[in-house]
Amino acid sequence: MSVGDSSPSSPPSEKSSLLDTSPFELKEESDFDLIVSSDGLVSICGFGSLLSERSARSTFPSLINFRMAKLSGFRRVFAHVAPIFFEHGIALSETKEISSLSVEPCEAETIVITIFEIQRTEVPSFMEREHEFRFLAVTPETFNGLFYTSPSVLCARYSNEEYFLKRCKGSEEIFYQRYGRYGIHKIWLDDILPCRVYLRHCMLAAMNLGDMAYDNFMDHTYLGDRKTTIREYLSATGAGIMEEEPPEQLKDRYDG
Template identity: 60%
Template sequence: MCSSDSRPNISANKPAEEVKELHDELDFETVVSPNGLITICGFGSLLSERSARITFPDLINFRVARLNGFRRVLADLAPVRRGVARPETKEVSSLSVEPCEGESLIVTAFEVKISEIPSFIERGIEFRFLAVLAETLDGKPFDNPALLCARYSDEEFFQIRCKGSKDIYFQLCGQYNIDKIWQDDILPCCPYLRHCYMTFEHSWNLNGKVTV
């Protein structure tokens, strides 16, 4: 069963300790490894180490992993803010993920310093931040939780990220004529989707098929 509102839905095959929502920087500190690093899960453009290093130039230990209990979804209007979308044709969406029992994703994982997290939060402010337990391709769980950007809800975004302020919402979204961030009746943003495809094609292809 998939969770359309994106709130972490703990299923029988996903123990509660494997998924935890992170609300602020103090929460992020709870998933820092003993050597002061945080693991990031990548599922879109971050599938490529070259692309990931644009955002995290000092990342280490880039690798392929598996994440159970989630699926990719095209529902986020972020490309509109970045000026690469086509609102007139509804080609406006980028990738996010949402909980979905019985599904699994091939993702990437890598470590970054805790000092890089504040800017990461700022860039992905429209997302729900989750600590999840990824695993290697042969099924061995990671030693530490990984940080995942998941689908949020517009109500929570307004009340929590914008603190219920219409002025803050205007700064983040309203000035781009966005009155609803998360939508189900939109199409992929073509430049973004092309970037994800090229990222995947140039990095690795595990089964000869490309899907989002």
């Protein structure tokens, strides 16, 4: 993988006032047709576990053109309760170490991400798997200061109210099946901490991408207070995150 390689389905172009780089929401499956390439591909952004190509391929076995990019105007925040952590027994409820990552708009921030392409036919399963997120079409940049001409899909933060009304259709039963049965009453919380196994995985994945990606992850990823960076969090707590290996059933997915 080389930094800033261009995708055949979304080649970079020079920054121009003619190129609209404003994010827009993809509310229905049909909206993804607005960003599908001529060869039937949709570009996806990775900012947490999908910084790892191995992890990405465990979810999207047929992905192509995995590469690094930059995304301005967003920050990473550990403020999202993930049911998969409860399913696999790696959520520590007693210490509130139950959070995975989401991203949210923040004008002053730039994050290093990965992008790759999947088939348009994979979109329904992608939407189902990332059910609690807001799907935004965003325009990443290469490290040469060029924008990609085709947008990529970013899983961004919803609000608890929007998720319940729009994705769960106001149904308590739907919410219970997805979250409530794990004792989760709200998805988006600002007083939770990173799931230890997941944080270790994200740090290893960023490290494997190189110093630039690792430093960006450490210094531009925040706790729910939006002030404490992951580097500061680990320095203050001495959490021993890197010594905690994932359980056997998650080794392929959460081991960098």
